[in-house]
Amino acid sequence: MSRVLTAVAWPYANGPRHIGHVSGFGVPSDVFSRYMRMAGHDVLMVSGTDEHGTPIQVQADAEGVSPRELVDRYNRVIVEDLHGLGLTYDLFTRTTTGNHYQVVQELFQGLYDNGYIIAKTTLGAISPSTGRTLPDRYIEGTCPICGYDSARGDQCDNCGNQLDPDQLINPRSRINGETPEFVETEHFFLDLPAFAEQLNAWLDTREGWRPNVLKFSRNLIDDLQPRAITRDLEWGVPIPLEGWKNRDDKRIYVWFDAVIGYLSASIEWARRSGDPEAWRKWWQDPESEGYYFMGKDNIVFHSVIWPSILLGYSGPKPQALGGLNLPTEVVSSEYLTMEGKKFSSSRRVVIYVRDFLERYDADALRYFIAVAGPESNDTDFTWSEFRRRNNDELVAGWGNLVNRSISMAAKNFGEIPAAGELTAEDQTLLAAVRAGFDTVGQLLGKHRQKAGITEAMRVVGEVNKYFSDQAPWKLKEDKARMGTVLHVALQAVQDCNTLLTPFLPHAAQRIHELLGGTGVHAPMPEIREVEDLDNGLTYPILTGDYTVGTKWEHVAIAPGTKLEAPTPVFKKLDESIVEEELARLQS
Numbered sequence: 001m002s003r004v005l006t007a008v009a010w011p012y013a014n015g016p017r018h019i020g021h022v023s024g025f026g027v028p029s030d031v032f033s034r035y036m037r038m039a040g041h042d043v044l045m046v047s048g049t050d051e052h053g054t055p056i057q058v059q060a061d062a063e064g065v066s067p068r069e070l071v072d073r074y075n076r077v078i079v080e081d082l083h084g085l086g087l088t089y090d091l092f093t094r095t096t097t098g099n100h101y102q103v104v105q106e107l108f109q110g111l112y113d114n115g116y117i118i119a120k121t122t123l124g125a126i127s128p129s130t131g132r133t134l135p136d137r138y139i140e141g142t143c144p145i146c147g148y149d150s151a152r153g154d155q156c157d158n159c160g161n162q163l164d165p166d167q168l169i170n171p172r173s174r175i176n177g178e179t180p181e182f183v184e185t186e187h188f189f190l191d192l193p194a195f196a197e198q199l200n201a202w203l204d205t206r207e208g209w210r211p212n213v214l215k216f217s218r219n220l221i222d223d224l225q226p227r228a229i230t231r232d233l234e235w236g237v238p239i240p241l242e243g244w245k246n247r248d249d250k251r252i253y254v255w256f257d258a259v260i261g262y263l264s265a266s267i268e269w270a271r272r273s274g275d276p277e278a279w280r281k282w283w284q285d286p287e288s289e290g291y292y293f294m295g296k297d298n299i300v301f302h303s304v305i306w307p308s309i310l311l312g313y314s315g316p317k318p319q320a321l322g323g324l325n326l327p328t329e330v331v332s333s334e335y336l337t338m339e340g341k342k343f344s345s346s347r348r349v350v351i352y353v354r355d356f357l358e359r360y361d362a363d364a365l366r367y368f369i370a371v372a373g374p375e376s377n378d379t380d381f382t383w384s385e386f387r388r389r390n391n392d393e394l395v396a397g398w399g400n401l402v403n404r405s406i407s408m409a410a411k412n413f414g415e416i417p418a419a420g421e422l423t424a425e426d427q428t429l430l431a432a433v434r435a436g437f438d439t440v441g442q443l444l445g446k447h448r449q450k451a452g453i454t455e456a457m458r459v460v461g462e463v464n465k466y467f468s469d470q471a472p473w474k475l476k477e478d479k480a481r482m483g484t485v486l487h488v489a490l491q492a493v494q495d496c497n498t499l500l501t502p503f504l505p506h507a508a509q510r511i512h513e514l515l516g517g518t519g520v521h522a523p524m525p526e527i528r529e530v531e532d533l534d535n536g537l538t539y540p541i542l543t544g545d546y547t548v549g550t551k552w553e554h555v556a557i558a559p560g561t562k563l564e565a566p567t568p569v570f571k572k573l574d575e576s577i578v579e580e581e582l583a584r585l586q587s
């Protein structure tokens, strides 16, 4: 057994999340964590909503609400959506907690004391008519990289590049249209080049990473520059240094505070668990492993910037929290597109998690993401392919096997029948299913979830073939043999259900119950309203007791267990849903 930290990318709280988002960070991290827990590892899975930064402030201004009101709204929406998907976070929190502020300031101070944060004079914008600082979000101009004419002072929303206000061509104030004046101002930078050698040495020791992630990371290290970690902005974590902590015009840059969330969430989890030091087991024991899940646009933060922060805080001078482990692996997915187009809320090429879950089951989406998601290539979500996989694979393949084996046993025996002597075919099938614990398990441990679910569904196919070949419905005259065939089939169904549990936890719980099982088979997260540990505000968290549930192993079924006629576990989707959904996209 080992300790495993599952660190999941932090969704940005400026709106509801769509299925492209959760296919990158959400579902794969949960499949991994569920499998690792079932296999006996001690998993800590943490994340939360990322709530600072200019885009939040801009949107709050546009809606006439405070940034806090805006993030309160979307934090709750995102918590509910992730709960609906059954994602088993030990703690899903947010970056506006008192605990997070303290941990971010501690890491900033530690990096500063160790000499890795440098002050630099840069050009900041002021309004000539008022003489006051113009925060990044109030400056607009043409992007020097792609030519987009409404790029903001911190970022171009067209090409996604981060910018500084003085890089904009024809900069103008969004308040009154005047041309800003640029004056010297001081900001803090993280000295990334100081870590280049250590980062390369660390990457040399990494095994099993997806090749694109490793290559991309190495290229980044070849060209490291100091990176600004403060910004002209009022919404964010204050800079902890003397002379800066009371300034309300400078804040720590949102990306710097968000990556520290993995650590602060672990500490918050420990504080809430009653053992405030418990986080150290995942962050300081050299035997503990840490896996970080994200979409590929976030690789730089996890393979370069976060490791630099961890290295810089851990030495040369020891800091209050002590030395911190580097990631074991950065598990990055590629992009999901929709009907051949990039997801876009403004262009309405989107389906939000909430809307999806109102019309379809969570496991139908989880299945699609696992079997056809962007694990190592960009992939496309289409409604017709979603329907085809749901109907042909989940319903006709797995659901039908569950349904016909349990209903035939219920009808003819009313219970799980005992097995007589096993034939060679019976034994071959049972051995093939049991081999799945090794083959599927090894794939899941190596983040090859697409191959893992494909292998599990191939085993399901073998059971279906066995069932058709043995044709128990023709054995009415030989009830003993019929009982043996059904016993073997039900045993195979139970083991297949365990193999599919990380992917399809909701269905797995139901199938467990259809087989006469009681108690928790696949644990689920719960939403809990909690008080901030430091400032008395309240917010919802996702958490749960995941120590219960079925283990990753063959368990013999018990003859005599009562069975009732089952209702279908998966829903067949009508052809009309494809046109309806496409019409929604275009409306």
Ligand SMILES: [Zn+2]
Binding pocket: 143, 144, 145, 146, 147, 148, 151, 156, 157, 158, 159, 160, 161
């Ligand atoms: Zn641009």
